[in-house]
């Protein structure tokens with residue numbers, strides 16, 4: 001593997017409630033991301049995917065309400081130790097982000113051209129005119145027809161797919177090294193989903209940026225990712241390249257996720273796969289003892305899984321798993 | 334948008350009609366009704382009164398009388414003052430400027446101060462400042478305005494002779510500064526209430542906006558916090574405030590009336606009270622109707638402005 | 650087990666718990682408790698105070714005319730006739746508080762009735778009533794109030810009635826909104842289907858569920874009524890002397906503003922305290938009764 005651009009070590013996020021109790025939402029997350037690579041982060045709702053990505057951007061609430069620990073190294077610089085002003089220079093410039101909800105993620109009172117341009121103006125010091133020209137260029141790049149006219153449009157005048165393209169244009173405005181896409185296609189129609197994915201893949205090929213792609217949808221993972229991280233209750237529970245993971249998932253949870261994917265239906269808008277594992281994600285305020293997955297696991301062994309917290313082990317080179325019984329579980333399959 | 338404005342206009346006309354019905358009803362509540370001025374004249378006999386009543390058409394059926402009254406209202410014939418026989422509308426017109434000056438100055442001040450209190454309260458939610466602002470606003474809404482005016486006069490006009498206690502200008506001076514000098518105390522008093530209301534609405538509008546996704550987008554672009562605040566958050570939070578401003582017009586008018594009475598400010602409120610004291614019913618009714626129409630038009634204007642200011646409402 | 654298979658809980662089982670939570674939230678609301686204390690002090694002071702306080706509110710004491718507060722026998726000073734200011738504040742408080750309270754009851758009754766009818770029947774009748782409400786709200790309430798007060802013989806009851814007449818509209822709006830939504834809810838529809846009379850549905854089914862916002866609006870209305878009464882009386886169109894009210898005490902204090910400012914300061918403080926108290930309570934009730942907090 002090439003030298004990583006982004007390297008995350010022991011990332012922890014804790015929220016403090018108004019009552020004073022602490023909720024540990026992201027636990028000891030480690031990963032690396034190289035230029036041109038796409039890493040998918042998958043997991044059920046509430047597993048901590050969005051919080052992880054927002055922590056990288058330092059977009060979570062401030063200190064008393066939320067504590068972030070660990071290291072987030074962008075080309076060797078620890079983002080968690082940057083000043084707020086220094087971090088602003090990173091956001092939207094070196095790391096950019098697109099969100100799930102294109103309908104609400106754009107400011108309704110500003111023209112889309114302006115919303116793209118302001119990022120360039122701020123980071124690249126371009127004048128108003130040049131920044132707007134750049135915005136039109138970007139609109140063209142993300143495949144919006146008649147970009148000159150569309151730059152003058154307000155968000156509400158565009159469809160969901162178009163708005164997501166605008167969001168992508170905003171994210172790409174300063175040629176970021178890392179793009180974080182938090183469920184960018186979930187809110188879109190199936191055909192539009194495919195187009196947006198295609199666009200992202202194409203743009204990545206052209207710019208060589210690294211991508212952290214968060215999703216519910218394993219079909220999308222197969223489409224776009226090089227490597228996959230599976231997250232459960234704030235922890236990475238399995239991590240591998242796409243093919244080995246799909247071919248030979250080691251963690252029972254991953255197996256549960258994959259087992260339920262109808263292979264042909266990879267762009268299904270609804271996400272039955274992730275809800276088909278019986279039971280629900282644990283409440284992060286009261287995680288179960290031992291392996292967080294044990295109350296739902298078919299391979300659980302009493303006295304073991306509910307006592308010891310499994311470490312993340314390298315089952316094979318480049319394939320890590322957090323399960324005490326991955327050998328037995330694999331044999332049983 | 335034209336359709337929307339059209340329907341708002343129709344609604345306003347309907348409301349105006351109901352307002353006129355209420356006004357007519359109130360007019361007939363007056364002791365002696367429209368005859369009151371003659372009933373007060375010494376030496377007036379019952380027969381004379383009856384004759385005048387007949388001349389004025391007061392013995393005709395109520396709907397007919399209402400129709401006459403309304404049509405006169407519509408063509409701008411609002412009757413004449415008992416005091417000096419001037420047309421009511423002209424008298425109101427000559428007092429309008431003072432009231433608009435007072436309301437305008439205080440509203441502007443309240444918007445500026447209230448916006449900042451509200452915004453600060455929202456971004457430092459649950460801070461000491463927010464808490465004090467909340468309590469302060471509630472007390473501000475609870476202090477009787479006229480009493481606050483009296484205290485202000487006592488402090489800043491009697492004890493410390495900084496500001497004049499009444500009138501709009503000094504005879505013989507009437508420069509801009511002179512007006513401003515006279516404006517300070519009444520404006521301060523009127524602003525107390527409006528700031529309290531405005532800051533509360535602004536705070537909740539900001540809290541609403543701050544939780545929105547596009548604010549997160551703006552931060553994710555790496556924009557400095559003041560740009561996020563002004564260009565993205567406040568710009569959106571101010572929009573609904575246009576409607577709030579429209580809805581506050583009756584409160585501000587009431588407040589202006591109070592301030593004018595305490596500071597002998599020569600506006601519509603002062604005119605209204607003087608006319609009440611003289612039992613000058615045509616003027617009283619005139620001011621009452623005028624203020625209702627003013628409120629109605631103000632609301633309509635606020636709606637139009639909102640439609641213009643919000644790009645989501647299309648200008649087609 | 651899915652939600653749908655749970656037996657529908659009868660309303661009586663839920664209500665006491667929710668009510669208990671609301672009471673607890675109210676008791677824990679600091680401002681509301683401050684308000685309760687303020688109002689208790691004012692009410693007890695006004696109605697019991699005169700029995701304990703050594704001075705009579707009507708006794709003229711020319712030797713102590715314009716006595717400065719805390720500088721003589723009269724605690725809060727004396728007026729131009731040497732009458733005790735504290736004693737007068739108490740008597741005036743009885744009138745002002747009673748008028749405020751009575752006006753609140755009247756305006757809440759009227760507002761609830763009109764709002765209920767408008768919300769329950771909807772359509773033309775409801776629309777017409779609500780347009781009437783809108784039109785009433787076009788009149789700045791002090792203008793309307795003063796016009797009526799000038800036309801009608803002033804007295805305690807007429808003032809109360811006039812204040813109520815100019816402040817029932819907010820209650821009506823709140824109640825109409827509640828009725829409009831509650832009318833569509835299961836329990837109301839069920840009652841309609843078994844053929845209950847309209848009156849029964851309104852009073853027994855819907856009204857109890859709309860009580861919370863009515864209580865909030867009513868509390869804020871007391872505050873407003875006290876404020877309105879004080880202003881009208883201050884201008885001389887409200888409660889007429891010799892019956893004292895906090896407002897008309899300010900009227901007579903106005904001419905002595907420079908020489909005896911305490912005559913203006915204390916009644917104004919009393920009004921402010923009463924209005925603030927009710928506003929605090931209203932705010933606390935709004936927070937405590939907010940059903941969204943009852944998840």
Ligand SMILES: Nc1ncnc2c1ncn2[C@@H]1O[C@H](COP(=O)(O)OP(=O)(O)OP(=O)(O)O)[C@@H](O)[C@H]1O
Pocket residue numbers: 015023025043044045046047048049050051052061216284
């Ligand atoms: N600001 C916050 N304060 C407190 N808790 C939070 C906050 N934001 C998120 N959480 C909690 O963190 C946990 C993880 O949330 P997160 O949004 O990361 O899940 P997710 O994996 O992105 O789910 P989804 O697929 O639904 O987006 C949840 O239990 C959530 O309640």
Ligand code: SF4
Pocket residue numbers: 251252253291292293294295297298299300301305310322323324325326329
């Ligand atoms: S550790 Fe035990 S409970 Fe957890 S996934 Fe492995 S087998 Fe299941």
Ligand SMILES: [Mg+2]
Pocket residue numbers: 049050051182
């Ligand atoms: Mg998420």
